[in-house]
Each structure stands twice: as C-alpha cells, then as structure tokens.
C-alpha cells in the first residue's frame with residue numbers, strides 16, 4: 001500500500017466526482033451520486049486498514065484501478081497522471097484482492113496462499129476465475145481454500161503482467 005495522506009485521498013476522491021459534504025472533527029464525509037459515501041480521516045498518513053476500507057467502499061461501484069491509480073499519482077509526486085503500465089495496474093488488483101491470503105511479495109508464500117510470482121496467464125485465469133488448473137499442471141498445494149473472483153475477468157492480463165514482473169525482480 002502506498003503512503004497516502006487524508007488530504008491526498010480526498011483529492012483523489014474528488015477527481016472521481018466525490019463531493020465533500022461535511023467535516024466532523026478530523027473526519028471528512030464525501031458523497032457521490034450512485035456510489036457509496038465514504039469517510040476519510042484527515043491524518044498525515046492513512047493506515048493500511050483505513051485505506052483498504054476506503055478502497056473497498058469505493059470499489060463496489062467504481063473501477064478500482066481508477067481510484068487507486070489516482071491515489072498513487074497524488075502520493076507519488078502530486079503532479080500529472082501518466083497512464084499506468086499493465087504490471088502497475090496488476091499490482092493494484094493484486095494488492096486489493098489477493099494479499100488477504102497471498103504475500104504482498106508474490107515471490108514469498110503468504111498466510112494462506114503459496115508464492116505465485118511468474119504464474120502463467122493460463123494458470124492465473126483458471127485459478128482466479130474458476131479455481132481450476134490448466135491441464136497437466138501440478139498444483140503447489142493440494143488444498144481448496146481459495147475463492148473464485150470472477151469479477152476480475154478483465155484483470156487477468158494485468159495480474160499476469162504484475163506476477164511476471166515480480167518474478168523478474170528477484
């Protein structure tokens with residue numbers, strides 16, 4: 001998770017169309033038509049849990065990549081947004097959907113899931129969407145703990161790009 005201040009987060013949400021409706025103490029409440037309202041604490045750095053909760057709330061109706069990409073840009077240099085590479089987009093998808101079980105560093109085993117850096121597109125596709133394995137593939141674990149995430153159907157290429165890049169870095 002990138003380090004993001006409450007103020008940057010509010011800026012990012014504003015760029016998505018959220019409007020600040022009130023501030024109670026250090027908590028800013030934002031609304032957006034057709035989307036879930038969010039509350040952002042104006043802390044110098046939002047802790048992981050808070051940031052994740054905000055992303056989750058917004059994610060339900062907004063493409064996750066949009067909000068998080070904006071946040072990363074603001075956190076990075078506060079300047080202009082450049083288009084993200086597939087691996088960068090995949091990293092965002094991975095950090096929001098997979099690290100509950102897999103390690104934040106996909107080269108390492110996580111709390112529940114094995115190391116998956118370098119996984120082929122076919123493997124990522126079969127696992128994430130259908131919990132199956134490509135024909136002839138020997139699973140790293142014999143368990144059936146993972147849950148399918150069919151809503152990520154359009155994120156498989158990005159995830160694969162991220163996992164490939166992560167494997168190359170070690």
Ligand code: HEC
Nearest residue numbers: 097098101112113116119127139140141143144145146147
């Ligand atoms: C609920 C926990 C959980 C989540 C969330 C999860 N996984 Fe898994 N994953 C596992 C576990 C546990 C395994 C080992 C097989 C099993 O028990 O299902 C696994 C196995 C895998 C494998 C196969 C590894 C191998 O080579 O045998 C891949 C690839 C994978 N996960 C990718 C992902 C990706 C990508 C995401 C996010 C989009 C994700 N997983 C989300 C728990 C999870």
